[in-house]
Amino acid sequence: MSAGRHLGAAAVAALATSLLVSAPQAALALDDPLLDGKAEGSSEYGLIGDSLTAINNIYGVTVDAAGSIWYAVTDDSAAANRGIYEYRPTGFDAAVGDYRGNGEYTETGGYLTSAWEGPIQYANRDSTAADPAGGKLPWAEPRGVISLDDGGIAVSDTNGNLSDPPGTILFYDDEHRIAGNAGLGGDQGCSELAEGELAWAPFFTVTGDRLFAPYEGCNVVSVFEVPGGDPLYRLTGEGQTAGLENNGPVTDGPGNLDEIYGVSSDGDSIITSDLGFNRATKAGMVQRWKVDDPSGSWELDTSFGEDGAIAFPNQMIYDTVVGPEGYLYVVPQTGAVLRYSNDGKELLDEVQVRDVPYTQARDLDVTTEGWIVMTAKGEHSLRLMARAPSPMTGFTGSPGALAGSVELAWDENKTVYGQAPVLDYVVERSADDGKTWELIEREPSLETSLTVTELEPGTYSFRVTAYSEAGRGDAATIDSVIPSEEAPAIDVSLTGKAPATPGAGEPIVWTATVTNAGNTPLADAEAVFMRGADDAEETVPVGALDVGDEAVVKVTTETTPEEVASLTAENAVAVQAIDPSGGKVAAQATATVTLGEPIGPVVPPVDPPVDPVDPVDPVNPVTPADPPAVGKGAGSGLASTGGAPGIAALALAALLLGGGAVTLLVRARRTV
Template identity: 25%
Template sequence: MTAATGLALAPVATALAEPACAAPNEETGWRTSLDYTAGKAEGSGKWGLIGDVKTRNSRPTYISRNGDVTDNNSADVRPCGEGAVGCRDVTYNYGVGVNPVTGDLWVSDSGKVCHGRFACSAAGLGFLNQGQAGTPRVFQYAPTGTDQEDATDYKGNGKYNVQPADRNYGIGKQFVELANRTVHQNEYVSAQIPNLVHGPRGITFTKDGTTWVVDSESRQPNNATNPNRIKRYAPDGTIIAGAGVAGTWVTGSTTPGNFNSGYSVSLTTRPDGSVLANAEVDDTLVVFAPDGTPLPKIKLDNPTMTGGLTHPFAPHANGNRYINPYGVASDPEDGSLYLSLVNFRDDDKNTMAPFIEKRAADGTTVTQFVGEGRFNEGDVTFGPFVNDVAGSPTYRHMFAWSQSQSAIQEFDKDGNFIREWINGSTADANEQETSKTVATPNMAIPRGIDFDKNGFMYVTIGEGTDNARVQVYGMTPNPIDQASAKYVDSNYQSATVTWVDAPDTPGAADSKSDVLDYSIELSEDNGATWNLIERDRSIVKSYTLENLDPAKDYLVRIAAWNEAGNGDWRIAPLRKARIELTKQGAFDANANQINWTFAITNTGKCPLTNVEITDTLTGISGITYDWANVATQGTLAPNESINASTTSAIEMQNQSQTVVNTAAVTAAAGNLEVADTAEATVIIPTVKPTPDTTPEATAEGTTEETPEVAPGGQLPKTGSTSLTATLYTVFAGITIGTGLILFRRRNAS
């Protein structure tokens, strides 16, 4: 990217008054000449990284066994609960949600329970059969009230700040920083074995603003304070009565609200306000009323098949076709259910392509297999999540991915694949114009997804790593709908550029962050190369370019920018308006007048209006124009010509006369006036006094009459004596005689 030099850019009024000389809507596209910033998108309707919220300290804090705080990860420290001896700050962020009532951001930290000696040893917990590598807790980030313009990390001229490690980024600055968040931890500490068997994961909200968090690992009665499997919080963050009990596997209870010790990571709110949670191994969905009252569970085994589908899971020896759910999500309109299944990792490992099972709202009837071929074989499928924000571009879309895939797969409500979200940092990787891939830095180990009222997407990533955070995604601005460029001075050194964006739907959750700036690029070689006009960040939709080179032709390109990247640009050619006048005159001896004729030509690239000739010669008559169409008189399209004519009377004299006449033509090209002049010279011949017509006697006694002047100024010859009256009629641009130029033309732009 090269910045233009020698050009000044001054702001002018924002109203777009389309000048006749402007060239709107000439060409549009999506990639600019500006340097690419990783994570940002190019072109309208594309997804880019617009912010993040930090969930762990930028530098891990280690506490040695003797209680000393250090940043040395030495052999005498091991991960465990925050604040305890031998702990380090590790965040296993999992669930995420934006409360639709309060706007608070909620993030769960599962604490990462290990099962088995090998897994626990890898987590630094020795040869335990079960242990907690981190601290089970839930974070609540209050909104800061910061508007998008102040929260931005966009600097102007298509440049962004580098994603920082020690603070929230971009739109993430609309939430409090890590140090000021609320940490809910006490309800995830067990009475018998501290920090051993808890794992807050899935998050959902009911319409009254109550936050629900499922505690995947809880084993009652280990937590005497809050023994419920699901923890609930009032809109102000106060812990309130929970819902459901973990139960035990041996009972096989059908009691509402009993998970039968089934592992649960997922919550979803249905259109009727009820809440569902998955119960792995129990093969059920546990159902609750909005107030937490348990409702009859939904059994998933042996579903009814529709649409000619045949379930690929083979019945077991007892004839039972087990459906083991890892996650559940509900469609916000028809209540259809999406299920991710553990079967692909366990019972049917590496025997078929995984899919998301879609069921009718009652949960007993399978209607579709979604995403076959998009997930890794032998893997648990994470998710699903469904966007429930009405009006947003991905409304009712379903998101899911394989555990080892780190590539989120997106499908519409009919099960069609839309795009995938992967890790990447180059413009080509994130080229969404022709591909179905969103590539942004740090997209690894995704665990939870939610959408806010704007349609922004929140994703927890980097579970247990230094990159643990919530990344926020939004869409690029609308295209530039109209763009016009016109000169504002007759020297072609200043020009005004004006534009308008394609309109937004008022109040829509369109996933687009606010427009922060417009880039303006110039090309002097018909678009082969472009130079950015460096300027301060501005959302004014009109600018004046100054110090332009009159000898050059320019193209102007404008694009809108927001936190996600740039929208589609539009090109407006900067066209010069020109007009040319030619003039000629001829003496008419019979009428004693000069006949003047004009030719007017639009030699520029702009339509002209108010075309008019001014001729101040004494005795001139009115000017007649040969307009072909009365409806368009006074106008000339580029390359169009029109003729005009007039006369001026001549008083004949006894000596020759030279008549020099200068005429001017003016026209308008939008607000710019163009003009030209032309000069013509006519020489009137000498006219002698009328002679005595009495015949004179000659030497031979004869007489000779004086001949009359013939029309055109040529006297006839008679005998040996002749009289000649010479008429010079000079046309514009013609050389008379031996190089004498009697006409000159003056031009003015």
């Protein structure tokens, strides 16, 4: 009798679909250029979220402690749209966005659509989170919005003359209920500033329990207590006097305010931004000040920028924002937002995205991940931006274990501050030294290795690129990679299991393990046992074997009296299979089983005695020679493989020769 079962090799079975791919049958090109707004290099920013619409008169924006995105809409032409809006977080999954795999994107709004719900309009000043459409106090012209440490937000409703209560900056708790307000409406008569008058404060900041708010036309920064809104003191430039008509700059250099529009803070100092159109240079300025709260005064920090300021000739500056990492973002009236080092001495880059530019940014905030949430005039008015993945490193390639395969590996591309999570490594191949590239199509994967199979003989180049929701980073390329050549091979081992009960007619189970030991698949494998059922030759089909596969086949024989007498049993097996080119591979093995001592005397079977007849002299019988001595086996009862040539080896050779098979040496294998 015989039995068979297949065992997949562990090394091959462990390969996931994303790790073992066949080369594409047809060239699949990557999208180039990418979808508008997606980065195409590591130095670029890319859109990871997008309102996909133009929001008229959008202004300030902030991200609160709970992750909600808030923005203001002044919309003086359509009062029904005026107010503040909230996108509420719903749960973030980096894989749910615009990226679809294989370097392709769709345009669905990205993370702004998948990770937030909204926008939710707060129709009135006194609308709450529980009832956003409720309330009775209409908005005037909401512009600036900032988050507060207690989880709430503050909103600058700049035209306080039109509102009740008259405060122009309102403080809200984490349920969006009014907790206080600061600043009184006024007529911007700078020579008659009332205590607490604050009619135009677009961009402001709160540090601790202090509110610092600009009064543009009067070139002062008013300081209030938070959240009660009590006025404390006013600040202005060197040589300027708060409360004087036309309180313009005294000089064109640092230390003076000219149409101050925004105030921000890095936690230690106050940073002002102004429009600067009254200066001879028409230069807006960003300046940093050290505030002394007890004396109600400040001093220009001359270590910042150049002598305390960054000047922008012929450019008005709306606002500055200090991100969690300390970088300073400068928002000009037109053109790209600029990112500076914290000391204002080095311009690091422009915050802009490819093919979706904005002509006028309004405001921005920076999330804890370092993503930029921006409001801008025109299309794509609310956008989330992140930096592209870092350049790829550690890329290697070598011949693979399979024929026509290569093994690729690279370093993990770790997500750093300011980047969106890496979603995929896209691999391409080239057979013409990089002149053209073909995509190796597969599901998105973060594995850092890949086996590419079914490559034709030749020399290849490969490149790997990291993709995120923001776009792609810089690729890494390797050249002159040669796939493995074909090396088919088969192997076999044979063992036997002695019967539990000594004696003739007891079963011996012979087990052959057939292995594809080469690097190509094999077909039509079979095992031929010298002895099988009925003590005759037995062929057991094995079938197809993938690289590394094993097949276990068994036959059973019965012990013969001769084997019982010699205390040993022998068998042999020969295997062969067909390789992909049509050639044959073969191998063979032998095994000897030591049998246990029988109980009682063993009498070898003999034929009935017959006197031999001499053919020459038929009258006189021939005296038979003494029979050869029968030696004992090792007596261990363990199976063995190989061994010195004996009756098993001689019988195997006769079997192979008689069947027209190739000659096989013990444990040897070769390709026919």
